[in-house]
Amino acid sequence: MLGRLNHVGVATPSIEKSIALYRDMLGATKIHEPFDLPPQGVRVCFVDTPNSQIELIEPLGENSPLHGFLARNPAGGQHHVCFEVPDIHAAKAEMEAKGAKVLGEPRIGAHGTPVIFVHPKDMGGVLVELMETPKEAH
Amino acid sequence: MLGRLNHVGVATPSIEKSIALYRDMLGATKIHEPFDLPPQGVRVCFVDTPNSQIELIEPLGENSPLHGFLARNPAGGQHHVCFEVPDIHAAKAEMEAKGAKVLGEPRIGAHGTPVIFVHPKDMGGVLVELMETPKEAH
Numbered sequence: 334m335l336g337r338l339n340h341v342g343v344a345t346p347s348i349e350k351s352i353a354l355y356r357d358m359l360g361a362t363k364i365h366e367p368f369d370l371p372p373q374g375v376r377v378c379f380v381d382t383p384n385s386q387i388e389l390i391e392p393l394g395e396n397s398p399l400h401g402f403l404a405r406n407p408a409g410g411q412h413h414v415c416f417e418v419p420d421i422h423a424a425k426a427e428m429e430a431k432g433a434k435v436l437g438e439p440r441i442g443a444h445g446t447p448v449i450f451v452h453p454k455d456m457g458g459v460l461v462e463l464m465e466t467p468k469e470a471h
Numbered sequence: 472m473l474g475r476l477n478h479v480g481v482a483t484p485s486i487e488k489s490i491a492l493y494r495d496m497l498g499a500t501k502i503h504e505p506f507d508l509p510p511q512g513v514r515v516c517f518v519d520t521p522n523s524q525i526e527l528i529e530p531l532g533e534n535s536p537l538h539g540f541l542a543r544n545p546a547g548g549q550h551h552v553c554f555e556v557p558d559i560h561a562a563k564a565e566m567e568a569k570g571a572k573v574l575g576e577p578r579i580g581a582h583g584t585p586v587i588f589v590h591p592k593d594m595g596g597v598l599v600e601l602m603e604t605p606k607e608a609h
Contacts, residue, residue, distance in 0.1 A: 335499040338523040341479055341552055343597055351595050358569050358593070359554065361473040382554065384522045385476040410596035411549035414479055416497065416520065431496050455496070457489050458548035459481055 336417035339444070339464055340379065340386040344402050345409040348378045348391045355380045355387065369393055370443055377443045388415070388443060413450070415462035421447040424463045474555035477582070477602055478517070478524040482540050483547040486516045486529045493518045493525065507531055508581055515581045526553070526581060551588070553600035559585040562601045577603075 345351040348367050355361040363381035367389075370377050374397035380387040390412060392399040402412060418424040421439045428435050434452035442448030446465040453460045483489040486505050493499040501519035505527075508515050512535035516527040528550060530537040540550060556562040559577045566573050572590035580586030584603040591598045 335493065335497050335518070335520050338476070338479070338520045338525075341476070341549075343595065345595055354595055355473065358566070358571060359473050359599075380473070382473050382476040387476075387552075406596050408592065408596035410591070411479075411552065414525075414549065428496070433496060453548070454546065457481065457483055457492055458544050458546035461497075 336419070336466065338385050339415040339417050340388040341411060342388045342390055342413040342415065342460075342462065343409060344399050344406065344412040345389050345391055346403055346407065348376055348389050351389045351409070352378060352380075355389075372440055373442070374398055379443070413460040413462050415448070415464050417466040418463045419466060421449060421463065421465040424465075425449050428463075474557070474604065476523050477553040477555050478526040479549060480526045480528055480551040480553065480598075480600065481547060482537050482544065482550040483527050483529055484541055484545065486514055486527050489527045489547070490516060490518075493527075510578055511580070512536055517581070551598040551600050553586070553602050555604040556601045557604060559587060559601065559603040562603075563587050566601075 352364055356364060361380045365379040367376055367378035374393050375390040376393045378389040425435050428451055433455035436450040436452060439447040439449050442464055444467055446467050448462055448464045451461040490502055499518045503517040505514055505516035512531050513528040514531045518525040563573050566589055571593035574588040574590060577585040577587050580602055582605055584605050586600055586602045589599040
């Protein structure tokens with residue numbers, strides 16, 4: 334079944350400015366420490382809501398996949414949605430069996446568990462991340 | 472504080488096709504009946520995740536605000552995020568006091584409680600809906 338909406342990925346040219354926005358304008362009280370995720374070419378900061386998270390992502394390095402997105406959306410914007418799955422390899426096989434294009438092999442995501450991304454062309458224009466549920470979570 | 476992530480609004484040219492996608496491809500098991508929301512110019516269908524919802528929205532009528540979005544994103548895509556607030560009028564006043572542009576007056580949203588939309592230019596490029604928490608919910 335469709336798993337938890339783990340987070341909404343929001344691209345930003347500046348995590349620091351976005352932190353100020355979510356804290357001062359929207360009243361977020363639990364904002365985690367930003368950290369680099371070099372394999373994905375992003376710097377990441379999670380902002381908690383009571384039931385889910387916003388994942389702020391900023392380009393990291395020249396080859397970051399976010400540069401293209403921010404060229405089209407200079408102020409930032411919604412970049413992807415992430416649903417949890419129990420097993421990433423099973424999820425990848427199932428997506429591919431159903432004809433969806435999975436972008437690359439599973440790799441470790443921002444929550445430390447393996448993730449895959451499914452191409453927006455097969456997901457109604459939405460870049461969908463599938464993330465293996467952390468064992469200790471929820 | 473930042474309230475629950477009530478839903479992610481996903482624009483689609485066809486709710487029926489998107490229902491098939493979320494059901495058959497992503498395994499959604501709780502998909503609500505679609506309904507028209509004429510004041511907002513959209514047809515709506517909620518898809519449940521264990522902790523939140525995807526709100527599928529399709530243009531309703533010639534003046535639907537979604538026509539422009541779908542002209543730029545023909546396949547559909549992430550349209551807005553909706554956070555809950557305890558009091559919509561207090562939220563509107565607070566947003567405006569902090570300098571954010573609120574789009575119009577509160578009106579009844581898809582969950583039957585009043586909502587406002589805050590302009591993406593003040594929200595890091597994200598169209599943000601604020602929705603008064605239903606009294607019986609959660």
